[in-house]
Amino acid sequence: GAVVSQHPSWVICKSGTSVKIECRSLDFQATTMFWYRQFPKQSLMLMATSNEGSKATYEQGVEKDKFLINHASLTLSTLTVTSAHPEDSSFYICSAKPSGAPYEQYFGPGTRLTVT
Amino acid sequence: AQKITQTQPGMFVQEKEAVTLDCTYDTSDPSYGLFWYKQPSSGEMIFLIYQGSYDQQNATEGRYSLNFQKARKSANLVISASQLGDSAMYFCAMRRNQAGTALIFGKGTTLSVSS
Numbered sequence: 001g002a003v004v005s006q007h008p009s010w011v012i013c014k015s016g017t018s019v020k021i022e023c024r025s026l027d028f029q030a031t032t033m034f035w036y037r038q039f040p041k042q043s044l045m046l047m048a049t050s051n052e053g054s055k056a057t058y059e060q061g062v063e064k065d066k067f068l069i070n071h072a073s074l075t076l077s078t079l080t081v082t083s084a085h086p087e088d089s090s091f092y093i094c095s096a097k098p099s100g101a102p103y104e105q106y107f108g109p110g111t112r113l114t115v116t
Numbered sequence: 117a118q119k120i121t122q123t124q125p126g127m128f129v130q131e132k133e134a135v136t137l138d139c140t141y142d143t144s145d146p147s148y149g150l151f152w153y154k155q156p157s158s159g160e161m162i163f164l165i166y167q168g169s170y171d172q173q174n175a176t177e178g179r180y181s182l183n184f185q186k187a188r189k190s191a192n193l194v195i196s197a198s199q200l201g202d203s204a205m206y207f208c209a210m211r212r213n214q215a216g217t218a219l220i221f222g223k224g225t226t227l228s229v230s231s
Contacts, residue, residue: 044221046219093161
């Protein structure tokens with residue numbers, strides 16, 4: 001149980017285009033999902049906290065107009081990178097917190113984004 | 117402010133030997149949780165072990181044990197009988213102050229296991 005999927009697993013896009021990444025909890029409901037970014041050989045940095053039915057909370061320094069987050073259902077959160085630039089190339093990982101479980105969270109397999 | 121420090125960028129160990137990966141933390145909250153994750157080259161984050169600040173005993177999960185020294189604010193991961201498949205990046209993490217919120221990660225330690 002407690003499986004989180006991400007789609008796509010990797011994507012290449014051209015500079016200036018937008019790309020959407022999906023994070024799904026497959027066998028549990030998640031009122032809260034988290035989006036992290038990881039540059040090569042570096043740590044995971046929290047970008048934003050996504051709450052079902054409300055606006056996402058962004059970390060300091062993360063542009064909310066560039067990284068659009070939508071948590072429209074209890075099993076799906078999406079991250080859209082708008083007007084992507086090469087510096088947005090990174091590994092994006094989501095995690096999902098089961099509803100009613102204060103301390104648990106489960107990670108998705110990640111999405112590797114390359115902007116050319 | 118909460119902080120996780122991993123001072124070993126890389127560690128090398130031979131198969132069947134034990135290895136300790138260091139982690140120190142800083143928090144002013146009396147209630148906190150500490151995690152260790154393994155990240156192989158595929159990128160997935162694999163949960164290894166969890167230690168709560170009020171847990172009396174050190175956590176163990178199979179070959180993984182957490183050496184929790186609260187007064188020193190350290191939570192070192194001990195892997196016994198290393199295997200080639202243990203080669204990966206290892207992250208120590210702490211739950212942020214509010215329950216149910218995200219994790220703060222250390223910079224990670226790359227473990228290389230040789231035969």
